[in-house]
Amino acid sequence: MKILQANMHRSRTANDLLHQIVLENQFDVIISEQYKKREEGFWLEDDTKTAAIWIPDPTTAPHRSDKKGRCQMTIFSCYLTSSDDIQTLQAKLEDIEDNARHIAGNLIIAGDLNSRDKEWGMPSTDSRGRRVLNMAARIGKLTANVGEIPIFNRVGNVGTIPDITLETENCTHKIADWKVLDTYNGSDHCYIVFNIAENEVTTVAPTRKGWNANRLDKERLIQEIDARLNRQRGGNIVSNNMTTIRQACNAAMPKMGNPRRQGQKCTGGPKG
Incomplete structure (x- = not known):
């Protein structure tokens, strides 16, 4: 499965260009700060209409939006606004953590978490970053980000890395080829691409x-x-x-x- 992690920053231009980017590369898409709902394919968005998952061609990726049964791979699309105070941020992280604990199988958490931590390439760590990393550690998630390439770039500002991908440690479906895409997309955020690949793993039988x-x-x-x-x-x-x-x-x-x-x-x- 080819994933495009797209932070559209509520941009109409980004929304118009998204279809072409996806068409050329046959991506399935995780979206944060969306512009508006897309009518084609499978679309699932949160109550705030800021985070979504879009599968342009549902036949390429069997999916289910309910919480029944067991999935081989579950994906959370998240957006945590930078305007939230620390108490609101903590409440949202606890909500993500609570939902993650009820997931059986592999889980990817991706989106704009608006936080800083050396773990995903920032030069320093802030209180938001520590809270995100602590949440990830409690549910056994590792940062999949590679390198220190700025993802959010705006004229007059120092580039930052607000968009993060978290994956389950030792999962059977691993994130591979994670990178920042340099294609023009109409957003202030560079997009992230990665593959979800099935891997043969060696396990230790429990005693x-x-x-x-x-x-x-x-x-x-x-x-x-x-x-x-x-x-x-x-x-x-x-x-x-x-x-x-x-x-x-x-x-x-x-x-x-x-x-x-x-x-x-x-x-x-x-x-x-």
């Missing part, structure tokens, strides 16, 4: 019991965590910290069983 906490060496656990944190150099903060904790636990206490590795591959196309 009935994990680490034997009764034999935990607390002093060694602290030492292992400190040592690994000191060796971290860049990369994804959430992923690095989770790996650090797992490795420290492996070193500081024995397991009750021996997990068996097995190959597993999911079949079928992604759904929303």
Whole structure:
């Protein structure tokens, strides 16, 4: 599935050009700050009419807009306005988090979150960015953004990166080829493109019991965590910290069983 993450910034010009961009590349589309509803294909928008998902040709991507059953891939399109105070922002993030916890299967959260964090390429982190990243960490989401190319550009302003893509860690349908599109689109925001590709993954079969906490060496656990944190150099903060904790636990206490590795591959196309 080819995704165009388009922040139209309520621009009529962007709305007029969108069809041609999609037609030339056969994209399925996640939209934030939309201009108006499109009549062709499948269209799903939120109550505020600022975030939407548009599938121009529904036959290319089987989809469902209800919450019944299990989807192989669920996509959230989001827009968090910069004019919200911190309490309103937190309430919206909690709403996203609550809905995400009820999703069975892979989940992508994408849109204009109007926040700053080094995790997605900004030179500094603000309070909004910390809240977004904390929400993502609680529901096991990693930032898919690559590089530090400014996405929002306006004359007289320093370019920023308000548009973010979050994906499930270790999901069977991975985001691939994430990049900022340099095609003129009529918006102040550059568009983002990526593929949702099905990958063969190696999993660890679960055991009935994990680490034997009764034999935990607390002093060694602290030492292992400190040592690994000191060796971290860049990369994804959430992923690095989770790996650090797992490795420290492996070193500081024995397991009750021996997990068996097995190959597993999911079949079928992604759904929303």
